[in-house]
Every structure is written in structure tokens, then in C-alpha cells.
Amino acid sequence: IISLGEWVLRMACIQAKTWALDGYPELKVAVNISGQQLKQPDFQEMLERIIRETGIEPGTLELEFTESVIMGKAEKTINILKSLKELGVQLSIDDFGTGYSSLSYLKHFSIDRIKIDRSFVADVNSSNDDAAIVEAIISMAHTMNLKVLAEGVETGDQLSFLTNRGCDEVQGFYLAPPMT
Secondary structure, eight states, X not given: OHHHHHHHHHHHHHHHHHHXXXXXXXXXXXXXXXXXXXXXXXXXXXXXXXXXXXTOOGGGEEXXXXXXXXXXXXXXXXXXXXXXXXXXXXXXXXXXXXXXXXXXXXXXXXXXXXXXXXXXXXXXXXOHHHHHHHHHHHHHHHHTTOEEEEOOOOSHHHHHHHHHTTOOEEOSTTTOOOOO
């Protein structure tokens, strides 16, 4: 996973740089980072090297971590995330609400975005519980000055619900299928 993860990160940065050179400097690329990658002692150095070698603007790169990866060793992770943030990259928690996060730790993580898991979005118009969870996540995130992205938007009704609650970004089949 370490070698593959480095290759994926490098290819994503190369693609982002290509988009910037083609006239789309505002596009950002998000890369999922595994727990094993984050535990690498030289992860930050490797990331710095890739940023330098590809010439990517660090702010156009977003690193995504699942709750379980972040919460594994929360105290140590806080320092790692702060260091990554100092490089200028964006950080997000992927699949938020599905893990075992401690809200007391959330305020210490140097993250920019929370991604609401698709399992909550799927039934947001038919389940009062899912609607309440999504509303609470959006409200909490905005209070903490974090952006919110909802995953798995597949209908106009879901999009309307999320838009009306102030969700910042959405992704899903309703907008477009996965692309190369």
C-alpha cells in the first residue's frame, strides 16, 4: 500500500498540475490516504518531495482521511495533521459519521472539510433520523468554520435538501458519473 499510495499521490499531483497548465488552476484533486501511509515516518517528507517535483500549488491538493484513521492515535495524529496543514494542503475527514470519532478531538484536528457519508444522504428525504444527522453535521461544521461536502447525491430532492441546509459542496451520480 505504501508504494501504491505514493504512486497515486504523485499521479494525482501530476494531473492537477496538468489541469492548471491547461487553464484550470482552481481545480483541486482529493486523494484518500490510508492509515498505513499516515503512519509512515517519512510521509510528510515524501509529500513535500512530490509537491516540489510536480510543481503543484499545495492548496489544490486535498488529503482525505477516514475517521478511523484519524482516531487511531488521535494525539499523534493531531501533530501530523498540523504539520501537513503547514505545507498548505487541504485536509478532510471522509465518510464522516460512520466511524467512532470523538467530538472532543474534532476541534483539535487541522481539517478544512467534512464529507458526509452517502449512507446518511441516501435517505435524507425519507428518514427523520438521517435528516437530523445531516443537519447537525452541517451546522456543527459551519460553526467550526469547516466546509461540508455531501457524498452520494443521486436525486434532485437530495440536492434540494442539502442546498436548503447550506451544504457547501456535493458529489454523486445526480451531477455526473465517475470520470476518467
